[in-house]
Amino acid sequence: MIRIENVTKLYGPKVAVQDLSLHVPAGELFAFLGPNGAGKTTTIKMLCGLLFPTTGSVSIGGFDVRAEGDHARALVSYVPDQPFLYEKLTGREFLQFTADLYAMPTDRSAEKIEEVIELFHLDEFVDDLTERYSHGMRQRTVFAAALVHEPKLLIADEPTVGLDPKSIRELKTLLRKLASDGTTIFLSTHTLDIAQELADRIGILDRGKLLGCGNMTDLRKQANQDGSLEDLFMKITEETSAEVPV
Amino acid sequence: MGAELPAVADQGALFRRLRSRLFRNGLRVAMENGLARLLTMIATSAVVAAFTFAVSLYLFNQLATNNITLKGGIVEALFDILFFTLGTMLIFSTGIILYASLFTSPEARFLLCSPARADQIFAMKFQAAVLFSSWGFVILGVPIFVAYGIMSGVPWYFYPLLPLYLFGYVLLPGSVSAAGCILLVRYMPRNRKQFFAFVGLVLALVLLFWAYRIAITFKRSIITSGRELDDLIGQFDLMRSGVAPSHWMTRGVMAAARGDFEAALLPLAQVWSNGLLFYLFAAFIAKRVYRTAYDRISAFGRGKKIYKTSPLDRLMESLVFYLDKRTRVLVVKDFRTFRRDPTQWAVLAIFGGLMMLGASNFRQYYSADLGVMDKYAISLMNLSGTAILLCAGLSRFIFPLISLEGRKFWILGLTPLSRDQILWGKFAFAATGSLLIAETLILTSDVLLTLPVEGLLLHAVAVAVIAIGLSALNVGLGAYLPTFRETDPSKIVVGFGGTVNMVVGLAFLVAVIGTMVVPFHVAQLAQRATQGAVKINPWVYAGMPVGLIVGALAIVLPLRSGARSLREMEF
Numbered sequence: 001m002i003r004i005e006n007v008t009k010l011y012g013p014k015v016a017v018q019d020l021s022l023h024v025p026a027g028e029l030f031a032f033l034g035p036n037g038a039g040k041t042t043t044i045k046m047l048c049g050l051l052f053p054t055t056g057s058v059s060i061g062g063f064d065v066r067a068e069g070d071h072a073r074a075l076v077s078y079v080p081d082q083p084f085l086y087e088k089l090t091g092r093e094f095l096q097f098t099a100d101l102y103a104m105p106t107d108r109s110a111e112k113i114e115e116v117i118e119l120f121h122l123d124e125f126v127d128d129l130t131e132r133y134s135h136g137m138r139q140r141t142v143f144a145a146a147l148v149h150e151p152k153l154l155i156a157d158e159p160t161v162g163l164d165p166k167s168i169r170e171l172k173t174l175l176r177k178l179a180s181d182g183t184t185i186f187l188s189t190h191t192l193d194i195a196q197e198l199a200d201r202i203g204i205l206d207r208g209k210l211l212g213c214g215n216m217t218d219l220r221k222q223a224n225q226d227g228s229l230e231d232l233f234m235k236i237t238e239e240t241s242a243e244v245p246v
Numbered sequence: 247m248g249a250e251l252p253a254v255a256d257q258g259a260l261f262r263r264l265r266s267r268l269f270r271n272g273l274r275v276a277m278e279n280g281l282a283r284l285l286t287m288i289a290t291s292a293v294v295a296a297f298t299f300a301v302s303l304y305l306f307n308q309l310a311t312n313n314i315t316l317k318g319g320i321v322e323a324l325f326d327i328l329f330f331t332l333g334t335m336l337i338f339s340t341g342i343i344l345y346a347s348l349f350t351s352p353e354a355r356f357l358l359c360s361p362a363r364a365d366q367i368f369a370m371k372f373q374a375a376v377l378f379s380s381w382g383f384v385i386l387g388v389p390i391f392v393a394y395g396i397m398s399g400v401p402w403y404f405y406p407l408l409p410l411y412l413f414g415y416v417l418l419p420g421s422v423s424a425a426g427c428i429l430l431v432r433y434m435p436r437n438r439k440q441f442f443a444f445v446g447l448v449l450a451l452v453l454l455f456w457a458y459r460i461a462i463t464f465k466r467s468i469i470t471s472g473r474e475l476d477d478l479i480g481q482f483d484l485m486r487s488g489v490a491p492s493h494w495m496t497r498g499v500m501a502a503a504r505g506d507f508e509a510a511l512l513p514l515a516q517v518w519s520n521g522l523l524f525y526l527f528a529a530f531i532a533k534r535v536y537r538t539a540y541d542r543i544s545a546f547g548r549g550k551k552i553y554k555t556s557p558l559d560r561l562m563e564s565l566v567f568y569l570d571k572r573t574r575v576l577v578v579k580d581f582r583t584f585r586r587d588p589t590q591w592a593v594l595a596i597f598g599g600l601m602m603l604g605a606s607n608f609r610q611y612y613s614a615d616l617g618v619m620d621k622y623a624i625s626l627m628n629l630s631g632t633a634i635l636l637c638a639g640l641s642r643f644i645f646p647l648i649s650l651e652g653r654k655f656w657i658l659g660l661t662p663l664s665r666d667q668i669l670w671g672k673f674a675f676a677a678t679g680s681l682l683i684a685e686t687l688i689l690t691s692d693v694l695l696t697l698p699v700e701g702l703l704l705h706a707v708a709v710a711v712i713a714i715g716l717s718a719l720n721v722g723l724g725a726y727l728p729t730f731r732e733t734d735p736s737k738i739v740v741g742f743g744g745t746v747n748m749v750v751g752l753a754f755l756v757a758v759i760g761t762m763v764v765p766f767h768v769a770q771l772a773q774r775a776t777q778g779a780v781k782i783n784p785w786v787y788a789g790m791p792v793g794l795i796v797g798a799l800a801i802v803l804p805l806r807s808g809a810r811s812l813r814e815m816e817f
Contacts, residue, residue: 011545045544048359052541069537074361084356086264087731088271100260101360129271131731 001026001153001184002047007056009042009208016042018208020056024186024201026152029179031199032188033233039208040188044155047186048078061152074102077151081158083142087131091122091141094130095148102149109148116144119174135162143171147178154178155186160194172198196229206237257366265370287742290749291385297752299389306397316398317504322496328390329492332383333419339379339736341423346734347371348536349431349543358540368532372424372525378740380416387412391499400503403510407502410514411495417521418491425528432539491517558585565678569671572663576671580647621695622770628691629705630759633712636684637751644676644720645747646735648812649728655815665812669725673805676717684713701766707790708762711797715758716751722804723747725812754800762793 002024009017017039024030034040045051046058049069058065063072085094095116099109117126120140125133130141139162146154154175160168175198179185189195195202202219204212212222212232220226223235276284306316314320348354348371357367388408395404498513562581563574648669651658658668688709692702727743738744765786773782 009545049537050355050358050540051544052538070361070363073359076359078359080355080359082352084352086268086353088268088275089264090271093267093271097260097264098360100263101257101362103361129275 001028001061002030002186003057003059004043004046005057005059007043007046007053007058009039009046009051010054015208017046017053020205020208020210022203022210022213024184026184027179027182028200029175029185029187029198031195031202032186032205033190033192033195033202033229034205035237038205040205041157042208043205044078044157044186044188047153047155048076049073075152077146077149077154079142079146079154079156079159081161083138085130085133085138085141088129090129091126091133091144092117094141095126095145098145099148104149112148112150116148119147120144136164136167139163140167151183153184153186155188157188158190159187160189160191192229192233202229204233204236212236257363258369261362261366261370265373284742287745290745293749294752295385295389298386299393302390302393303397306394310397316394317500321394322500325496325499326490326492329415329495330490332387333415333492336379336383336416336419337423337426340375340420341427343375343378343734343736344371344424344427345431346736347375348428349540351733354540358537363533364536365529365533368424368428368529368536372420372528375424376416376420378737379420381740383416384409384412395503398503401505401507403507404499404502407510407514408499411498411517414514414517414521415491415495417525418517421521421524421528425524425531428528428531428536428539431543432535491520494520556582556585562675565682566674569674570667573667573671573674576663576668577675580672580675583650584643621697622701622767622774625692625695625697625701625705626763626767629688629708629763630755632684632687632709633755633759634752636680636713637716637748637755640676640680640716640720641744641748641751642735642739644672644717645724645744646729646738647672647675647721648724648808649730649732649738649743650735651730655730659815665815666809669721669805669809669812672724673717673721676721677714680713680717681710684709701770704763704766704787704790708758708793711758711762711793712755715754715797715800718801719751719754719804720747722806722808723750725808726804728811754796757796758793761789761796763789765789 002022004020004022007017007020008015020039020043032040032043042051046053046065047060049065049072052066060072061075063069063075065072085091086097089097092113095113096109099113104112117123120143122137122141122144125137126141130138133141139159143156143159146156159171163171172194175185175187179200187195187199196216199215201213201215203210204219212219214222216229216232219229219232219236223232225231225235309321310316348368354367354371358364391408392405394400395408494513494516498510498517501507501509501513559578559582563578566574566577569577659665685706688705689702692705697705723743723746727746729738729741729743732738732741739748765788769782769786773779
C-alpha cells in the first residue's frame, strides 16, 4: 500500500528525511516512532501529498503521490495532531461533506455516517455546530470523518491526544479491527505502549534516518537487548546520538 | 499505476454547497446570538455608504456649480484615476488575503490532504478573498456613482448597470493578484532578502519618478491655470489608454450616463470577459503550481534560520521606556510578532507608501505658488488625510491585536501580569508608534508650508489627541469586541467589531478636527479672502477644550470597557 523509495526531503540546507525506504503492505498496522524533530511529520505530510520529496518517490496504492496525487489522496485519510473542522458546520454536515468529497454514493454515505456516529458516540452533539465542541469531541469527529469514506490507508498523528481512557481503549480496538479488515494503518506516536500493543511492525526514525524497522523480535535483535519497546527505543536512539559528532 | 481509479466528485458543486451551508449557518448563529450585532453591522455599513453619498453629492454639485460638465473630460479623468486607484488597492488587498488563506490556513492544509483538486481549492479561496477585499469597494463605489447619476441626470439603466460594472471589475485585479501571489511563492528566489530589496528599490524608483513628473506638471498647472491641466491629466496616460481596464470602466459608466446604451455594453463585456479570462488563467496556474508552491513555502525557512533580537526590537523597547519592564516585554512581543508576519507588514508598506506620497506632495505644494492654493486649506487637507490614514492603519493593525491572541490567550492569562497591564501594553505600543509617525508628518509639512507658531501648536495638540484617542479606541474596542476564532487580521477588521471600530473612529475624527482645527482654518481663510478685513477672533480656540474632552472620553471609555471585558474573559 505504501512504497517510499529512497526519499530525501530538504528544508533549505537542513535534511529532514534522509534516504528513507519503507514498504508497508495492505492491512498492516505500522507504528512510526522517533524523538521530536526526527522527521515523522514530514514523512506523513509526504504520504498525504502535502509535501513532495526532494529526491526519491512516494506511492500509495500504486499511485505516485506527485504525478497522480488526486488518485493517491482518494485512498488516504489523515488525522493530524491538530484536527481541522469547519466551525460553522455541524458534525453531521462535516461528515456528509467529507463523504461527498470522496465521491461516495448517497445511500452508502448515509449508511456509513450513521455507522461512524454510533461507533464514536457522536449522537449527543453531532447536530451542534463544531465551534462548540471540546477537544475530545473534535478529535472523535475528525476520526469519524476520516473513516466515513472507507479509506484504504489511515494515517494518524498522535491520535490519542485529547481522548479519555475509554475512548483510547475503543480506538485501539477499532484500529486493530480496521487492520484485520484490510485497511493499512500508519500511526505516528510518542506513546510507546500503544505502539508495542498494537503495531505489526515498528519503525524508529531519528534525525531523518530510519534506524530500525520490524516487529519486536526484529528490534530486540537489532538492539541486541531484551526488554520493552521503551528500552529498545532508548538504546537504538542513544546509540545513534553517540555516533553523531558534536 | 494503481489498479482501480477512485471515483471523482463534482467538486465545483460540492464547494458551492459548502459555502452556501457555511453562510446559512453563520447567518443563523448571528441571528440567534445577537440580532443587535448584525443590525449594527448593517447600520454602520449604511452610515458609511450614506456619508460617502452625501460627500459625493456635494462634490458633484460643486462641479456643476462651477460649470464643469459632469459628462465631460474632467469627470472622465477623475473616474479613470478613481478606478485605477481602487484596482491597485484591490490587487494588494486580495493578494495579501489570498496568501494567508492559501498558504497558512488550517483549512488549506486540510483540503490539500484530501482529493480536492488544487484549482477547486483555489477557486473557493479566491472567491472568499475577493469578497472580503471588495466589499468596501462596492459599499463606497455604489454611493459615489448613485450621487453622480442623480446630479448628472442619467437614464434609468445606468443604475442596474452599475453593480454589473463594479462586480465585474473586482475579478480582474483579483485574478492578477492571485496569479501573481501563487507564482511569487512558487518561483521566488531562495534569497528573499535580496529579492525584496531589489523589487522594493525598483518600485520606489518608478514611483518617485512618476510622483516627480506629476508634481512638476501640477505645479505648472496651478501657477498658470492654463493648458497645463491637460499635461497633468496626461501624466495618467497609462491608466487612460485603451488597454487599461480602469478606462474600460470609465468609458462604460460615462456612456451609460450619456444614454448611449450600446456603447455602454461593449466596455462591460470587455471588463467581464477579461476578468473571467484572467480568472481562468489564475485557476490554471493554481492547478499547475499551487501544490508545489505550498511544498516550497513549507520547506522555506525551516532550515537553519535563526531568529535573533533585532535593533528594531531594542528601539521599540526604548520608545516605551516609561512602562515597567514586564509590560515592555509584552510590547516588544507584539512588535516582534508584527514585523515577522509578511501579511502584516506588507499592508503597512502600502499605508507607508500612501503617506510618503502625501508627504512628497506637501513638499511640492510648498514649492508651488501658495497664493493660488492657500496654505491653510492645504495644511487642513494634510491633517485630515493623515488622520484618515491613521484611522485606517490603526484599525488594520491595532484593533485585531487582542483577537489575534486567540486560543493562546490562556498563556497571557496565566502570566503574573494583570489583564489591565496587557491592555496598557498594547495601548502604549499603538499610541507611541502612531504619535511619532503622525506628529512627524504633520509638523514637517506645516513647517514647510510656513504655518505660524499658533497653527503649528494647534496641529500638534490636535494630532496628539487624534493619535492617542484612536489608539485607545482601537485597543479598547479590540478587547471589548474580540473575534478569537479568526486568525486572519484582515478578516477580523471587516467583521462586526472591526466595522463598528472603523465607524466610531471616523466619527471621532470628525468631532476632533471639527471642533479643534476647522474654526481656526475657516477664520484664516476668511481673513485672507477679505484681505485682512476680518480679524481672527479668539473664539476660534474655543473648540480646544471640547476636543480635549472628546479625546479624554475616547481614551477613558473604550479602555475602561475593554479592561472590564478582558478581566471577565475566561479561557
